[in-house]
Amino acid sequence: MTKVTPLDTAVDPHSADTGVLLDVRDLEVEFRMRSGTVKAANRVSYQVDKGETLAIVGESGSGKTVSAQAIMGIIDSPPGFVTGGEILFRGKDLLKMEEKERRQIRGDRISMIFQDALTALNPVFTVGWQISEMFQKHRGMSKSEGYKRAIELMNLVKIPSAAERVNAYPHEFSGGMRQRVMIAMAIALDPDVLIADEPTTALDVTVQAQIMGLLADLQQQTGMGLILITHDLGVVAEVADKVSVMYAAEIVETADIRELYRHPYHPYTEGLMRSLVRPDHKGGRLSPIKGSPPDLLHIPSGCPFHPRCDYVQDVCRTDDPPLREILEGRTSACHFAEVFSND
Amino acid sequence: MTDTTNKTPAQVLAPDVATPEVVPAQAPKQDKPASLWSDAWKELRRKPGFIISALLVILMVVMAAFPTLFTSVDPRDCSLIDALQTPSAEHRFGTDLQGCDYYARTIWGARTSVSIGLFVTFFSTIIAVALGSLSGYKGGWLDSTLSRFTDIMFAIPLILGALVILNALAGSRGILQVSAVLIAFGWPTMMRLMRSSVLSVKELDYIDAARALGASDWRIITRHVLANGITPVIVYATITVGVIISAEASLSFLNVGLQLPAISWGLMINTAQNRILAFPHLLFFPGLFLSMTVFAFILMGDALRDALDPKLR
Amino acid sequence: MTSYIIRRVGQFVLVFFAATFLIFSMVFAIPGDPIRALAGEKPMPDSLRQTLVQRYHLDEPYIVQYWYYVTGVLQGDLGESFNQRPVLDIIKERFPRTLRLAIYAFIIEMVIGVTAGVWAGIRKDKFLDSLVKVSTVAVISIPIFVLGFMAQLFIGVRLGWLPVTAGNPPSLYGYLLPAIVLAAVSLAYVARLTRSSVVENLRSDYVRTAKAKGLSRRRVIGVHTFRNSLIPVITFLAIDLGALMGGAIITETIFNVPGIGQALYQSVLGQEGAVVVGIVTLLVIIYAVANLVVDVMYAVLDPRIRYD
Numbered sequence: 001m002t003k004v005t006p007l008d009t010a011v012d013p014h015s016a017d018t019g020v021l022l023d024v025r026d027l028e029v030e031f032r033m034r035s036g037t038v039k040a041a042n043r044v045s046y047q048v049d050k051g052e053t054l055a056i057v058g059e060s061g062s063g064k065t066v067s068a069q070a071i072m073g074i075i076d077s078p079p080g081f082v083t084g085g086e087i088l089f090r091g092k093d094l095l096k097m098e099e100k101e102r103r104q105i106r107g108d109r110i111s112m113i114f115q116d117a118l119t120a121l122n123p124v125f126t127v128g129w130q131i132s133e134m135f136q137k138h139r140g141m142s143k144s145e146g147y148k149r150a151i152e153l154m155n156l157v158k159i160p161s162a163a164e165r166v167n168a169y170p171h172e173f174s175g176g177m178r179q180r181v182m183i184a185m186a187i188a189l190d191p192d193v194l195i196a197d198e199p200t201t202a203l204d205v206t207v208q209a210q211i212m213g214l215l216a217d218l219q220q221q222t223g224m225g226l227i228l229i230t231h232d233l234g235v236v237a238e239v240a241d242k243v244s245v246m247y248a249a250e251i252v253e254t255a256d257i258r259e260l261y262r263h264p265y266h267p268y269t270e271g272l273m274r275s276l277v278r279p280d281h282k283g284g285r286l287s288p289i290k291g292s293p294p295d296l297l298h299i300p301s302g303c304p305f306h307p308r309c310d311y312v313q314d315v316c317r318t319d320d321p322p323l324r325e326i327l328e329g330r331t332s333a334c335h336f337a338e339v340f341s342n343d
Numbered sequence: 344m345t346d347t348t349n350k351t352p353a354q355v356l357a358p359d360v361a362t363p364e365v366v367p368a369q370a371p372k373q374d375k376p377a378s379l380w381s382d383a384w385k386e387l388r389r390k391p392g393f394i395i396s397a398l399l400v401i402l403m404v405v406m407a408a409f410p411t412l413f414t415s416v417d418p419r420d421c422s423l424i425d426a427l428q429t430p431s432a433e434h435r436f437g438t439d440l441q442g443c444d445y446y447a448r449t450i451w452g453a454r455t456s457v458s459i460g461l462f463v464t465f466f467s468t469i470i471a472v473a474l475g476s477l478s479g480y481k482g483g484w485l486d487s488t489l490s491r492f493t494d495i496m497f498a499i500p501l502i503l504g505a506l507v508i509l510n511a512l513a514g515s516r517g518i519l520q521v522s523a524v525l526i527a528f529g530w531p532t533m534m535r536l537m538r539s540s541v542l543s544v545k546e547l548d549y550i551d552a553a554r555a556l557g558a559s560d561w562r563i564i565t566r567h568v569l570a571n572g573i574t575p576v577i578v579y580a581t582i583t584v585g586v587i588i589s590a591e592a593s594l595s596f597l598n599v600g601l602q603l604p605a606i607s608w609g610l611m612i613n614t615a616q617n618r619i620l621a622f623p624h625l626l627f628f629p630g631l632f633l634s635m636t637v638f639a640f641i642l643m644g645d646a647l648r649d650a651l652d653p654k655l656r
Numbered sequence: 657m658t659s660y661i662i663r664r665v666g667q668f669v670l671v672f673f674a675a676t677f678l679i680f681s682m683v684f685a686i687p688g689d690p691i692r693a694l695a696g697e698k699p700m701p702d703s704l705r706q707t708l709v710q711r712y713h714l715d716e717p718y719i720v721q722y723w724y725y726v727t728g729v730l731q732g733d734l735g736e737s738f739n740q741r742p743v744l745d746i747i748k749e750r751f752p753r754t755l756r757l758a759i760y761a762f763i764i765e766m767v768i769g770v771t772a773g774v775w776a777g778i779r780k781d782k783f784l785d786s787l788v789k790v791s792t793v794a795v796i797s798i799p800i801f802v803l804g805f806m807a808q809l810f811i812g813v814r815l816g817w818l819p820v821t822a823g824n825p826p827s828l829y830g831y832l833l834p835a836i837v838l839a840a841v842s843l844a845y846v847a848r849l850t851r852s853s854v855v856e857n858l859r860s861d862y863v864r865t866a867k868a869k870g871l872s873r874r875r876v877i878g879v880h881t882f883r884n885s886l887i888p889v890i891t892f893l894a895i896d897l898g899a900l901m902g903g904a905i906i907t908e909t910i911f912n913v914p915g916i917g918q919a920l921y922q923s924v925l926g927q928e929g930a931v932v933v934g935i936v937t938l939l940v941i942i943y944a945v946a947n948l949v950v951d952v953m954y955a956v957l958d959p960r961i962r963y964d
Contacts, residue, residue: 074867076859107870114868119861123960124883137871169959185869392790494667495674498944500899503936508682510924510932589799593906596801598924612801616910619805620813620820630802638797645793 021090021225022048022071022110022193028084029066029075038296040066040080042249043323048193048225053216055228055236055257057272058246059293064229066249068195071227072112073102089193108138111186115198117178121170127154127181128166134188153184157214176207180214187218193225200235212239233272237261245269248294248304251323252333265332267309303335311336383650393646399639407457410450418447418606430624437624439615449628452608455518455601456636460588463522467529468580472573474530475537476564479572480545490538493531501528501590509599521600525587536579540572547571578648585640592633608633661952668948675940676729679933680722734934737923743934746919753826754908754915758900760835765843766893770886772843773850777858777885778877788851792844800903804837804910821912834911838903842896849892853885860884887957894950901942 029041041063048054056064069075070082073094087094089110094102114120122130131153132146141149147166154162157180170178179199186194196215200208216239219226228240236243236257243260245253245268253266264270271289291308294300300307306316315335323333387393406413421443428438436445478489505524512520544550545568553563592609594600596616601607603614608629615625716724728734734743776788798806812820812833822830857863858881866880904917912918916935923931 072868074864076864103870103872105870107868112868114861114865116861120865122862122866122880122884124887124958133871134869137869137875171960491670495671495678498671498675498947499678499940500943502903502905503939504679504682506905506920506924507679507932507936510927510929511682585797589797592799593801596799597905597909597921609799609801612805616805620809623809626802626805626809630798630806634794634798634802637799638794641797642793645789 020047020088021050021052022227023088023091024067024071024085025088026085027067027070027087028082029063029070030081030083031079032081033079036297039249039299040296041070044085044246044249044251045323046244046251046254048227050192050225051219051223052242053219053226053228053240055230055240055243056246057230057233057236057243059231061293061296062246063249063296064246065197068112068197068227068229071110071195072106074106074112104138107134107191108189109191110193110195111189111191112195112197113179113182113186113199116202117182118170118175118202120182121178123170126167126169127173130170131181131185131188134185138189149188150184153188154181157181157184157187157218159184175203176210179203179207179211183211183214183218187222187224190222191224193227194219195227195229197229198231199228201231208235215239234276245272248299249296250304250333251331252305253331254323255330259330265326265330265337266305266334267311268305271308303333380651383647386650387646390646390650392642393650396639396643396646399635400643403453403457403636403639406450406453408454410454413450414444414447416444416447418443418451419604420444429622436628437622439611439625440618445624445628448606448611449608449632451606452611452629452632453636455605455607456588456591456633459518459522459525459591460584460636460640463525463529463587464580464584466522466526467583468533468576470526470530471533472537472569472576475534475576476541476568476572478534479538479541480560480564480568486538489534493534496528496531499528501525502593504528505590505594506597506599509594516600516602517605518601521591521594525590529583529587533576533579533583537572537576540575541568544568544572574651578644578651580644581647582641582644585637585644588633588640589637660955664948664951668944671944672941673726675944676726676937677722679937679940680725729937734937735930737928737931743931746931747916747935747938750914750916750919753913754901754904754917756826757831757835757838757904757908757913757915758897760831761839761842761900762893762897764835764839765846765896768839769843769846770850770889773847773889774854774877774882774885776847777851777854785851788847792848795840795844800837800841801906801910803840804834804907807833807837808910822914826913831913834907834913837911838900838907841903842900845896846889846892850885850889853888854881857881857885887954890957891950891954894953895943895946897946899943899946901939 024047025045027041027044028039031038031040044063044067046054046056056067058064066075066080069080071087071094075082082095085095089105094105097105121127128147128150131150132141132143135141135146135149136143151162151166154166159165159177159180165173170181173181179202183199194215199215200211203211212235215226215228218224226239228236230236233243240257243253243255243257244251245266247268253260253264253269255265260269261273264273268289275288289308294304294307301320302318303309303316303321306312309316313336319335321333321335323331324337326332326337421438421441423442425434425438425442426440428434428442430437430445434444434446436449439445439448474489478486505528508524508527509516509521550563550567553567558566591600592607592612595607595609596613598613601610603610611629612619612626615622619626732744734747736742737746772788776785779785795803808820811817818833819827819830820833822834858877862884863876863881866876871880901916904913904915905920906917907913908915908917909921916938920932920935922928923935
């Protein structure tokens with residue numbers, strides 16, 4: 001969206017009241033490795049507002065996690081480098097901040113939960129210690145205060161007998177409970193934005209629903225903006241307000257969730273939806289997208305999706321379509337966005 | 344548990360092979376060891392550490408095999424009149440207490456060190472691979488017995504164990520005896536490594552697939568388990584050559600290794616030890632050659648490990 | 657946890673008996689005359705031979721001989737030297753010096769090794785890292801007796817910075833050079849182990865989490881990485897304290913430290929088999945105890961340990 005409307009570039013990035021809580025603009029991230037340089041995020045733009053849930057959907061390696069890590073400022077560098085764009089938080093560019101200032105936002109105003117809580121939690125410290133650390137380091141609380149708050153948080157995320165389990169180690173919890181610990185730690189300081197990177201992928205299906213429910217509840221209570229990163233369009237349906245679909249390091253479509261389900265404007269989105277098991281699916285076969293995800297080292301020329309696209313034309317092989325506004329609040333990066341979907 | 348904590352020095356050198364997670368089931372690269380090795384080769388060719396170590400190893404092996412290429416002087420042709428000369432045009436490395444040409448003796452010393460290093464490592468590796476794969480693949484009582492036995496061998500540090508046995512063998516210590524003792528204490532570490540490597544490979548789906556297709560145990564072990572599990576052992580064995588050469592020299596230095604008239608770097612320094620402060624060349628040349636040889640093998644193992652460890656890619 | 661420790665102690669007992677049996681067999685079961693094995697090539701009067709036969713119960717079955725030997729060891733009887741001095745006496749006199757040497761070496765390797773390792777680890781692939789990597793391989797490659805003589809020659813004689821020999825009784829100053837040499841190789845191992853452990857942990861998910869929590873770099877490395885990274889290092893160090901005492905054989909010989917290692921070397925030279933066996937038995941026991949301590953420590957340090 002920002003790509004096409006020239007007006008956007010005129011917005012003063014320093015005014016604190018643009019309304020948008022988190023505004024990612026044309027973010028570019030590169031990984032420089034021995035085998036070559038990979039563009040892991042290419043002109044990625046999205047916005048999240050207070051109380052809003054944005055889902056970022058894409059296959060693994062599509063760049064969805066990388067852009068989130070860029071927001072947090074935790075990309076492993078080297079090999080990863082943010083090479084362009086802006087990340088405006090309340091109108092201020094995180095990328096231009098001093099490390100010290102940025103660190104005060106990280107974990108405090110913007111926090112993140114990770115896919116596998118078993119490896120993401122430190123194995124040699126108790127969960128209470130790890131949650132309490134947030135209060136001690138960001139709020140200067142004492143250890144006992146921190147532990148008291150940790151127990152409250154563990155209650156909030158519905159971990160049974162929290163007062164006893166506060167001194168347990170991560171490996172002593174079940175997968176679902178561990179993810180709750182992770183969530184408790186991330187929301188400890190009441191952040192404005194919470195990024196959840198595949199929060200339920202490592203869990204059983206029943207537990208997945210509980211965790212998603214918990215996240216939705218917490219969001220309602222706190223009014224935080226939520227960025228939900230997932231490869232599963234199905235997970236998104238009930239919780240997200242907006243969806244951005246990523247393919248080969250680029251955003252290919254952004255839409256309101258209901259609009260997207262009603263009418264995708266990109267062949268890749270359409271493919272994702274076709275390959276989804278849906279309750280209204282009447283017999284017939286699931287049709288997965290043909291081909292395999294692109295190797296980021298060798299992104300196809302033109303539209304990166306063209307080798308797998310059912311509607312491919314000559315122009316798709318040569319010209320990379322920009323992300324453009326199709327309708328109010330809807331963008332697509334397909335040459336034939338308006339055409340292909342009307343058949 | 345003891346598997347993870349009892350680290351011998353050489354395991355520390357090869358930390359990533361010591362606890363092999365070599366073959367994550369979902370890493371497609373691992374399915375073809377051939378490509379792992381050819382990838383590694385591509386990387387190794389560009390690594391200065393590997394090139395230096397390879398050249399040094401080749402040099403030492405050639406020196407061991409054909410010492411006469413480097414010197415025409417007989418290392419045992421000594422005259423006391425020439426004793427304790429410092430390096431000169433005639434005797435490039437000087438002479439020793441017996442008046443032997445030190446250059447010739449240093450060159451010929453490579454033969455002893457390199458042959459013991461390779462010989463001991465070769466047989467230790469064979470024993471370790473055989474017992475380790477058997478133990479890991481078969482499991483059960485065989486595994487428990489073999490593992491307990493290695494625990495016990497581990498309880499006796501190499502130098503101490505070798506010291507006791509070789510001291511008892513006084514009078515009849517040749518290359519064979521010293522090698523046998525070093526083999527006896529050399530295989531247990533590699534056996535553990537092989538065992539855990541086999542254990543991690545064994546669980547993989549394609550082993551089940553091979554079994555389901557009716558492949559025999561022998562075939563599964565040789566074709567699948569060994570091919571995939573042996574990489575860390577090879578890295579470790581390369582380092583072991585260096586460790587063994589150093590151990591032989593230390594034992595000879597302690598008077599429990601080779602005996603005169605054998606020519607060995609450790610023995611040369613032992614014989615010279617009371618004169619070293621006055622005649623440093625007696626220490627310097629054999630010490631340099633010894634250290635370079637050990638360095639070459641350890642560096643090579645190091646480079647191999649870096650190239651073969653997918654985690655470091 | 658308790659049952660784990662009990663099981664581990666049981667394992668220790670098994671290893672103790674097996675290892676002493678092995679040492680015993682090495683000396684007495686080798687084909688030929690066991691008295692020869694004990695005495696080496698020294699000419700021996702018949703009276704001494706008789707004493708030795710009785711002392712080691714050589715007229716009894718093998719397993720009985722071992723039983724006498726091991727019960728002796730358990731009661732602190734490690735045999736006697738030719739001039740009938742109990743090996744235990746020799747050990748009592750000399751062991752404290754070896755222990756001191758080992759402790760000095762231990763402190764040197766811990767402080768320098770861990771510092772260099774952490775330093776190289778957080779600067780992975782930079783120049784300093786390569787320097788630490790190559791120099792540690794170089795140090796490891798130099799056999800300790802070569803290193804010892806070099807240190808003696810250059811630091812002791814040429815530069816005259818430190819005394820060449822330890823003196824008797826050794827002064828703290830005199831211990832310094834042998835301690836540095838004894839520490840050198842282990843120091844290199846500690847540095848490498850620390851480095852690879854730090855590198856591995858810095859890549860771990862929980863360090864990324866720690867960064868995402870907004871912690872300072874100092875805290876991410878000092879608390880979240882360090883504690884995990886040190887687990888393997890500490891266990892190595894603990895075993896190494898046992899190994900250092902064994903490594904003291906060469907160092908003590910070169911620097912003339914009148915410790916247990918020198919006694920062992922002199923016994924080898926003097927063909928004092930009984931003393932050799934006695935001291936080696938003791939060192940093996942120390943090594944096994946160090947291993948036991950390490951395993952217990954490991955369980956305390958790393959809550960993930962499964963006690964099965």
